[in-house]
Amino acid sequence: DVKVTQSSRYLVKRTGEKVFLECVQDMDHENMFWYRQDPGLGLRLIYFSYDVKMKEKGDIPEGYSVSREKKERFSLILESASTNQTSMYLCASGRGNQPQHFGDGTRLSIL
Amino acid sequence: GDSVTQMEGPVTLSEEAFLTINCTYTATGYPSLFWYVQYPGEGLQLLLKATKADDKGSNKGFEATYRKETTSFHLEKGSVQVSDSAVYFCALRVYNQGGKLIFGQGTELSVKP
Numbered sequence: 501d502v503k504v505t506q507s508s509r510y511l512v513k514r515t516g517e518k519v520f521l522e523c524v525q526d527m528d529h530e531n532m533f534w535y536r537q538d539p540g541l542g543l544r545l546i547y548f549s550y551d552v553k554m555k556e557k558g559d560i561p562e563g564y565s566v567s568r569e570k571k572e573r574f575s576l577i578l579e580s581a582s583t584n585q586t587s588m589y590l591c592a593s594g595r596g597n598q599p600q601h602f603g604d605g606t607r608l609s610i611l
Numbered sequence: 612g613d614s615v616t617q618m619e620g621p622v623t624l625s626e627e628a629f630l631t632i633n634c635t636y637t638a639t640g641y642p643s644l645f646w647y648v649q650y651p652g653e654g655l656q657l658l659l660k661a662t663k664a665d666d667k668g669s670n671k672g673f674e675a676t677y678r679k680e681t682t683s684f685h686l687e688k689g690s691v692q693v694s695d696s697a698v699y700f701c702a703l704r705v706y707n708q709g710g711k712l713i714f715g716q717g718t719e720l721s722v723k724p
Contacts, residue, residue: 504654531710542615542700542716543655558711590654594710599645602654 503527504603506591512609519578521606523591530595532574534558534566537588537605549574581610613638617701617715624691624722632686632718634675634701642703644668644677644684645712649698658686658699696722 507522525532530551535543535558545558547566555566563585567575574593578585586609592600618633636642643662647655659668664679673688684701701715 533710533712535714540716542617543712543714545711545713548711592655597643597704597710599657599660600710600712602647602656604652604654 504591504593504601506589506603506606508606509604510607510609512611513578513581514611515581515583517578517581517610519581519608519610521576521578521589521591521608523574523576523593523603524572525574525593525601526572527593527595527601528571529593529601530571531593531600532568533592533594533600534564534574534576535590535592536560537590543590546576583610586610613642613703613705613713615701615703615713615715617699617718620698620717620719622718622720624720626693626722626724627690628722630686630688630691630695630720632699632701632720634684634686634715636682636684636701636703638682638703638705642705644675645702645704646673646675646684646686647700647702647714649700649717651697655700691720691722693722693724696720 503526533548534546549568565577591603594600645660646658648658659670661668661677667676702712705711
C-alpha cells in the first residue's frame, strides 16, 4: 500500500513564525501536491511538483513556498505565518495520470 | 476555468436510505472524474473513478456514471450504513496537466441508525 506520511497531525504556531510542514511518500511517485482544506471551500491546491527541484504554483500560492530536494519528500513552508493560514493541510502524491494518494493531514493553528 | 460543483450539505439520512450526491463540472478537454471520501480525522481516500464518457465507477456499493451530455458525475448508493458517514468530494483531473485535481466543496453525509 502507498504510504503518504505527514510529519504532524496537529501543530500550533504563532503569528510571524516560519513554519515547515513535511510530507514523505514511499512509492517513488514523481508528482506531489499540497492542498489546504477549509469548510465550504473543499480542497484548494497550493503548490505541486512533478520532479525533484521542480515546483509549480497552484491556485492559492500566496504566503507559501515549497521545497523538493529529494523525490520522496515535499515540504510546505509558511514564510511568516498569519492567522488566515489556520487550516487543515493535506499532502498527496501520484504517478502520471493515476489517482492521488493522500496523507492524514496536518491541522495547523496560527495564534 | 475548470471547476466542480457539489450539492451542499450536510445530508442526513436514516440507515438503509437511498443516497444521491450531485456533482457537476466544467472543463476543457476530456477530464477524468473521481469521488474521494474523508472519514473523521483522516485524509482522503479514493472511492471510485471514471476516465471517459459513459464509464461507471463503483466501489463499496457506491456508483457514479460519467455523463458528458449533462457534465455530471452523481454519486449514488442504494442502502447507506452508519459507517458511510463521512465527507464526500467530487473531483476532476485537469486535462493535460499531469495529476492536478480540482475539487468540489465537499458534502458531509450523516447516517443515523
